[in-house]
């Protein structure tokens with residue numbers, strides 16, 4: 001009997017499977033904590049996204065910040081994905097995974113001159129410029145290299161994405177982008193410069209957005225700017241609508257179909273005659289990955305039951321950072337009594353909580369559990385806090401598992417340090 005949690009992540013005869021492999025087996029073979037990705041799920045989510053835009057010219061640039069493992073990037077690159085990057089390191093990763101530089105966009109509020117130089121030398125599609133000062137820096141670096149930098153301005157459309165304030169980015173008060181009012185003037189200034197060429201426009205209003213009307217509102221506003229730019233002879237070829245489409249963190253709720261987002265964007269962008277650029281991250285990788293962890297200890301208090309597991313906020317930061325919800329299931333399905341418990345990590349911080357007051361089946365020590373929806377902003381946000389080596393990453397397809405990042409060891413923790 002099969003019970004699907006997410007595509008390619010399911011219970012079969014009471015055992016949790018990821019793309020055909022038992023979660024328990026994976027934990028035994030590769031140890032815990034362990035990030036496990038389903039290649040079939042990645043492919044599924046990429047196609048679900050990309051095909052919604054098949055009626056228009058478009059490039060789906062996967063947001064590398066959400067999952068930057070080379071093999072993940074390669075899987076997506078093979079399906080035609082480009083890359084949305086925010087650092088020289090992310091461009092380096094995308095290129096190493098074989099992604100075409102002409103499908104790489106580069107955003108970020110604090111691009112350093114050496115990063116701009118790197119992007120120019122590699123011939124990326126465009127720089128998404130986030131301030132007037134940055135425009136001049138790009139122009140200067142390009143002049144020094146004898147190049148012309150293709151640019152877009154990241155414009156804040158000032159719409160409320162109705163998501164967590166830490167991942168809401170399109171408001172007037174946010175540090176990102178340039179304001180709606182200054183955009184046209186900045187394009188005029190850019191047009192006067194010899195070593196930049198404005199070819200696109202960009203916005204990104206936030207992440208984990210499930211009310212797609214915010215995208216429609218943003219697109220309408222930014223389209224106004226494009227029409228004005230076209231009327232003054234500045235040709236905008238690329239309309240980059242950012243990322244941000246949300247996922248269902250609870251398997252019992254359906255995800256917002258990407259088509260709902262496409263319906264908001266396509267009619268407006270088609271009229272402008274632009275190529276659409278999209279930057280999904282979470283939507284592609286989020287529900288393609290899980291974090292397996294082992295219950296080390298059980299602690300009963302009068303008021304509380306704690307499960308202390310071997311994954312902490314250093315491995316998966318989202319719950320402690322945003323109080324984000326991640327569904328948790330045991331590797332072996334259990335019927336019967338549910339009890340409220342806190343699932344906590346080993347880190348010496350009170351905030352190291354993976355789930356609070358969560359109704360869970362009774363778990364025993366040594367049991368393996370899976371923290372779902374951990375494929376995006378999971379490993380990429382992991383740290384070595386408390387001197388804990390980072391977990392391994394494994395990809396699974398059709399019943400076969402491959403390590404795509406080895407577990408760090410104690411030597412890795414000190415390998416860059418100098419004992420004086």
Ligand SMILES: Cc1ncc(COP(=O)(O)O)c(C=O)c1O
Nearest residue numbers: 063204207243244279280281282
């Ligand atoms: C500029 C930009 N594009 C795309 C993304 C990806 O967002 P998401 O993972 O929500 O699709 C982000 C995330 O913060 C971003 O800052």
